[in-house]
Amino acid sequence: MNAHAQPDSSPLGRPLDRVDGPLKVTGQARYAGEFNEGGLLYGSVVSSTIARGRVLSIDGAAAEAVPGVQLVLTHLNRPRLAADDDSYEDMDSAEGSAIRPLFNDRVLYSGQPLALVVADNLEIARHAASLVTIEYAAEAHQTDLVAALDQAHAAPAELPEPRGDAEAALLGAALSIELEYALPIEHHNPMEPHASTVLYQDDGSLLIYDKTQGPQNSQQYVQHVFLLDKEKVRILAPFVGGAFGSGLRPQYQLPLAVMAALVLKRSVRVTLTRQQMFTFGYRPRMLQRLRLGCTANGTLQAITHDAFAQTSRFEDFTEHVVEWSGMLYHCDNVRLGYQMVPLDVFTPLDMRAPGATEGVFALECAMDELACAAAIDPLQLRLLNFADTNQNEGKPYSSKELRACYAQGAERFGWDRRSMEPRSMRDGHQLVGWGMATGVWEAMQNPASARAALAADGTLTVSSATTDIGTGTYTVMTQIAAAAMGLPVEQVEFKLGDSSLPTAPLQGGSFTVSSVGTAVQQACTALQGKLFEVAQRLPQSPFAGAVLEQVEFVDGQLRLRESPETALAIAEVLAASGPLEAQADAKPDEKRDKFATATHSAVFVEVKVDEALGSIQVSRVVSAIAAGRVVNPKMARNQILGGVVWGIGMALQEETQIDHNLGRYMNHSLAEYHIPVNADIHDIEVIFVEENDDVVNALGSKGVGEIGIVGVASAVANAIYHATGKRIRELPITLDKLL
Incomplete structure (x- = not known):
């Protein structure tokens, strides 16, 4: 036992209440938009109303005439910025030229910030912002992924090399299926809107409270973009009211607030409205095409998985979307493809379990369809094709208790009582469906x-x-x-x-x-x-x-x-x-290099569908998780519960709808962007499967923030098929699609 090994009295593994x-x-607890000081000014953002073009003129005279207005900031009077984006490395996963607000007169997407009105209080700033008029030279735009598929290009992502000969294996398979799945745009919508409070100091330095998932990332951004010495910029984020990936890169309220503070030499706060929370990163709209081939007994012989995802014209945003199809099940013939479609939209952004949420959805629905075609129980099909190694990397797993997840989840759920035939289980006038899916996520350090x-x-x-x-x-x-x-x-x-x-x-x-x-x-x-x-x-x-x-x-x-x-x-x-x-x-310890590391889960879902109305209720969920050592089961369970709720929302409700004629989102509010409420959520049971791993890190921990959502939407979709006999391959599964 080494010097830091813990006795049984250790607080590790105990469900300690939150110290905060x-x-x-x-x-x-104070958040980024709640730190005040005397003389603080407030900014209100003026957003573009076109999707593509140029700004011919911005008339801020009426706004400047309002008593209490201190500044109307545009690309014409902003402070000096670094010449290009190569002067700093943004720590998120997007590649290319990150947009800088007010950089020039180009309009690249609807909702782009084009001006900032700064005033003595927020009410004056918002009123004055409504008086700013902008004249555009609009250009033809394209915001529809499906209409622009012919413009797709290979994603700048490192995909595993093809193994075997998937095309030949598909031709020789006893059974093969070809499927397409469609996913909509989703927006993060954390409870706390994005805000930055820039407190201007007497020596010209900036003390900034920012809504961020990385204070040093925001510091690096401000330092390099505004050509400031590192010691002149300090970022604080003591409390963050949810983020889910939306705070992985600096959002535009931060540079706008800094610009205003530098111009006025005053402290400035910029808070985005809920509508403006829809004007930056999001989970991208995506089409996925899968082909699976197997023997008569269900042994996988071939997988091809191609994804087509939207991105902006100025940045290629990539995720790990298709890799999961090469690692989750044993298959010797696999080909994976990933293409980007540039549109007149803002760049997508990582959102809870980025890539896996989308890619595993398609794979796990396809596995359910294969099980039905082969007349095999969906759980048995997964056990039959269990992978002891990650074939993408050619490495064994440091630990993998997925079989235990299947066993414990199935037992708790009562899976052995499931009938094979769709529409064969009922509860009065409701059709009952049972579906399941596997979840996986990287265990990174x-x-x-x-x-x-x-x-x-x-x-x-x-x-x-x-x-x-x-x-x-x-x-x-x-x-x-x-x-x-x-x-x-x-x-x-x-x-x-x-x-x-x-x-x-x-x-x-x-x-x-x-x-x-x-x-x-x-x-x-x-x-x-x-x-x-x-x-x-x-x-x-x-x-x-x-x-x-x-x-x-x-x-x-x-x-x-x-x-x-x-x-x-x-x-x-x-x-x-x-x-x-x-x-x-x-x-990370070098001993990790010889192993693949991942968190796994098995999700079992019961749905009840009203046969006459088509209304769907997710009545029961059992999620069994293998995530190494769980440091605090109470916190970890809360994370899984949140992920399951989000997965239910993904399956049945979440969708950012866009008017392609205008290139503008139509339901950019919490009134019309539907998410689950308490009445939508019923029994959720979380099981943490014991999993010991002395390779992944000294703590033996793999993390649980992402794994909770992975596989949930596919389990819901599979359960709906089992209940109704209707296979819906486009999310969200709403009444119109089911009826």
Whole structure:
């Protein structure tokens, strides 16, 4: 057992309440748009009403005449910007030239910010913004993916090389199917709208509260785009009210607020309206074509999977969409394709489980269709084609308890009572359907740093420049640090959301616990070493002849493992040393290189469909998850519940509708962009399957933020087919499609 191994009393694995919970429920947690100071100005964004063209003129005279208006900012009077986007590296997954608001007179999409009106208060700013008039030279636009498929080009993504001969295998297969699935645009819509409060300092530096999933990413953006010294820009994001990927890159309210602050040398806040939350990144509209071939008994012989996704004309946005079809099931003949269709729209953006949400939906619906065609139970088909290795990479998995997910989920759900025939199960006037799907997500780890500091009174402060977007990062990192140092959680504080703290990656991809948590653990291990050195130097030290590996840190003490009565209180050591501090820079262990790493799930869904009305109710969901070590089951369960709810919304409700004649979204509000409410959600059961993994990272954690949504929409769609006998291949599955 090493120096940082934990005894059974460790807080790891316990359902600890949120340490930041009291601040949130009492309104003391403040978000980006809630930090005030005297003389703060407010900005209101004026958005484009055309989808493509040029601005001929912007008349702000009427707005400037309104008492209290301080500035009408346009591309004609903005401050100097860096000449091109190559001067900084944005840390998200989009490739190309990220748009800069007010850069020039080009209009690239409907809703593009073209002016900012800054005034003494928000009401004046919004009124004055309505008085700004813009004259355009409109150009022909295209916003319809289907109409522009002939303009598709290969996506700049690293796809696995084809293996075997999929075309020949399809021709020789005893059974083959060819299918197409369509997915709409979806928007993130976190509860907290995007906002930036730029507090202009006397020395010209900027203290910025930003809605972001990465303070250092926003800092880097502002620093490079506005040609500022790094020490002149500090980004804070102590609390983030949901993001789901929308905060992975700086959104346009940040540069607009910075521009206004630099021009006026005043503090400025810009908050986007709910309608403007539909004017940046989103999950892209996508078509997917799959062909599956199998033997008479259901053994997969061939898979081809082609995706066609929209992107902007100025940036190719790519995700891992089709790779899952090459790894989730064993198949020796696979060809994968991915193409982009450039349109007059803004660039898409990562949204919860990006790529997997879409790609696994198509694959898992296709597997259900193959099971039906082969007259095999859908679960049995998946077990028959179980993959022990990731064939895309040619590597075994570090751990994979997917079979246990299938078994435990099926038992809890009662899957063995499912009849094979569609429309064969009823509850009164309702048709009952049972469907299932597999989920998968990468178990990633990125380099991260953390600092651990023990004060003279024995309190431990650990810090890293990550964020907490509602996932429980404050709490989980507190647990990891408390466990590592053998302290009660009440004696530990975790600091985050500050660009001046040790380096951390963006919070996303389910890798925060694996990345930052590993750094926290290593920083505490380094601090243990410093404490031990001091303890050895104390007069009559009981550890004089010991080595660190013989010592454990438990209950606020250093003590010998073999003789626990030989102990020293950490407070006693600190009394001799004074405060101690250590920092760790963690990175993935080289032993990961030999393995594939992934989180897996099995989702079982029951739907009830009114035979006369076609109304759909998701009455029951069982989601069984294998995600390595679960640091906090309460937080993790909440993450899975949220993912399941979102998956139900994806299957039945979510869709951003666009008027292609105008190139403009029609339902850009929470009144008309439909998402599930409490009445839509019934029984959801979450099972965490035991999975031990000493390869993925020192904590053995794989993360659960993304896996909860993957596979849910396909399980719902499969259940609807089982209930009705109607196969709907276009989401969302609404009444009109079912009737």
